[in-house]
Amino acid sequence: MTSMERDRMIDTAVGLCEKYRNEPALLLEILHDLQETVGYIPEETQPAIAKCLNLAKAEVHGVVSFYHDFRSAPDSNITVKVCRAEACQSMGANRLLEDILARNGLPKTGTSDKGVTIEEVYCLGNCALAPSAMIGERLMGRVTADRLQSAIEGVGA
Numbered sequence: 001m002t003s004m005e006r007d008r009m010i011d012t013a014v015g016l017c018e019k020y021r022n023e024p025a026l027l028l029e030i031l032h033d034l035q036e037t038v039g040y041i042p043e044e045t046q047p048a049i050a051k052c053l054n055l056a057k058a059e060v061h062g063v064v065s066f067y068h069d070f071r072s073a074p075d076s077n078i079t080v081k082v083c084r085a086e087a088c089q090s091m092g093a094n095r096l097l098e099d100i101l102a103r104n105g106l107p108k109t110g111t112s113d114k115g116v117t118i119e120e121v122y123c124l125g126n127c128a129l130a131p132s133a134m135i136g137e138r139l140m141g142r143v144t145a146d147r148l149q150s151a152i153e154g155v156g157a
């Protein structure tokens with residue numbers, strides 16, 4: 001995180017504290033709003049929240065780590081969809097799926113401990129470029145296990 005990003009997140013947290021009149025009893029509401037805005041509760045914002053609400057840093061940290069709803073890191077889950085419908089199957093989709101599961105340490109479709117979720121789907125509308133797969137919103141055609149794995153690693157797995 002750059003210092004500019006950090007400052008922006010701290011400003012967001014301070015702004016939310018002000019929205020809730022710096023009321024310590026509203027800490028949960030502030031944290032929920034912050035997670036909704038930023039995607040998680042950055043460690044760097046916790047001292048600023050504590051200061052605004054006149055709480056100890058440990059109290060804020062304790063609340064963030066106690067509630068399972070709060071994340072203290074960005075959600076890095078990557079979803080990969082591998083097409084197994086007819087056109088893709090005829091171009092080796094079954095083997096592709098097996099390879100990509102093995103490379104990510106998964107015996108079957110699901111989520112690896114690195115946050116990679118692999119799903120099988122039936123037609124991505126890209127049959128002419130079979131076999132097809134999707135990573136997040138990115139559609140890929142004529143996919144090989146090597147290309148797909150590089151793309152997965154390229155988005156941070």
Ligand code: FES
Binds near residue numbers: 089125
């Ligand atoms: S059959 Fe795979 S994209 Fe259509």
